[in-house]
Structures are given as structure tokens and as C-alpha cells.
Amino acid sequence: MAGMIMDAVLMLLLVAAVGYGVKLERKLTALRAGQLAFAQAVTDLNAAAGRAEAALATLRASGQETDLLHDRIIKAREVKQQLEALIARGPAPVARRTEDEAPAPVAATSSPIVVTEEDDRARRMAALAERIQGLAGPSGGRRAAAPGRDNVASIVQALSAGRSANQTAKQNLNAARRNLDDDLFAA
Numbered sequence: 001m002a003g004m005i006m007d008a009v010l011m012l013l014l015v016a017a018v019g020y021g022v023k024l025e026r027k028l029t030a031l032r033a034g035q036l037a038f039a040q041a042v043t044d045l046n047a048a049a050g051r052a053e054a055a056l057a058t059l060r061a062s063g064q065e066t067d068l069l070h071d072r073i074i075k076a077r078e079v080k081q082q083l084e085a086l087i088a089r090g091p092a093p094v095a096r097r098t099e100d101e102a103p104a105p106v107a108a109t110s111s112p113i114v115v116t117e118e119d120d121r122a123r124r125m126a127a128l129a130e131r132i133q134g135l136a137g138p139s140g141g142r143r144a145a146a147p148g149r150d151n152v153a154s155i156v157q158a159l160s161a162g163r164s165a166n167q168t169a170k171q172n173l174n175a176a177r178r179n180l181d182d183d184l185f186a187a
Contacts, residue, residue, distance in 0.1 A: 079180040086173055 076180065079176055082176050083173065086176065
């Protein structure tokens with residue numbers, strides 16, 4: 001009988017051990033699932049950190065480009081002010097009418113007359129040619145345009161006189177343009 005009591009106690013202990021093993025298996029299964037979820041979360045966090053580092057590097061590069069662009073804008077504004085000062089110091093174009101030139105008649109139409117740049121330029125060139133021919137002719141009045149070489153010589157003479165007056169201003173403008181190009185495209 002002592003053997004049976006020992007067997008019964010041993011059976012009870014074995015049933016308790018099996019129950020505890022089942023309970024422990026459930027806990028271990030939950031722990032493994034949690035560990036896999038944690039590993040996935042760590043992987044996602046690592047990928048997010050990599051993306052954040054790349055975005056931060058891009059942001060730094062953009063900040064440097066912004067600083068460079070800001071410096072170029074400041075230099076461009078300075079050059080613009082210099083150019084405006086040079087233009088202000090240069091001779092202003094004077095539009096004069098000769099006594100013979102009468103204002104263009106305005107046609108009575110319902111729509112306004114539109115003068116294109118080509119028409120305006122052609123009118124100015126004709127007026128210039130008349131003035132040049134008037135300078136080359138006698139002072140008492142206008143003479144008929146001399147054929148060939150005389151017209152060319154008077155035009156070249158008038159143009160060379162106008163060029164010498166603006167030569168310094170052109171040199172300053174060209175120097176300012178070169179400086180602007182150098183400053184803007186130095187990077």
C-alpha cells in the first residue's frame with residue numbers, strides 16, 4: 001500500500017508538471033511572438049533612422065545652396081545698383097525735331113494707331129540720315145544727297161563722333177557685366 005500511495009503522489013506530481021509545462025509553453029509562444037514583433041520594430045526604426053539621416057544630409061546641402069544663392073542675389077543687387085548708377089551718369093538720349101519735320105498726321109479712325117518698334121526705328125534712322133546729310137551739306141540749307149562715297153563718309157564721321165562720347169560708359173558697362181558673370185557663376 002505504501003507503493004500505491006507513492007505512485008499516486010507521483011502521478012499527481014506528474015499531472016501538475018504537465019499542466020505547468022503547458023502553461024509555460026503558452027508563455028514561451030507569446031514571448032517568441034513578442035520577440036519577432038520587437039525585431040520587426042527595430043528593423044523599421046533602423047530604416048526610419050537611415051531615411052532621417054539622408055533627409056538631414058539633403059537639408060544641409062539645400063541650406064548650403066541657399067546660402068550660396070543668397071550671396072549671389074546680394075552680389076547681383078550690388079551690380080544692378082552699379083549699372084543703374086552708370087546708366088544715370090551716361091548721356092541721356094535726346095529726341096529732337098528739325099524745323100522741316102512736321103508731326104505725323106493722325107488719321108481719324110476708331111482704333112488707335114499702333115507704332116511698332118520697326119516703324120519707330122525706321123523713322124529714327126531716316127531722321128538720322130537727314131541730320132547727317134544736313135551736317136555734311138552747306139549751312140545755308142539742305143542739299144540733295146551726294147551719291148556714293150560722300151554719304152558713307154559723312155555717316156562714318158557722325159557715327160565715330162558719337163562713339164567717342166560713349167566709349168567710357170561702354171567700357172564701364174562691359175566691366176560690370178564681366179564682374180556680374182564672374183560673381184554669379186563662380187561656384
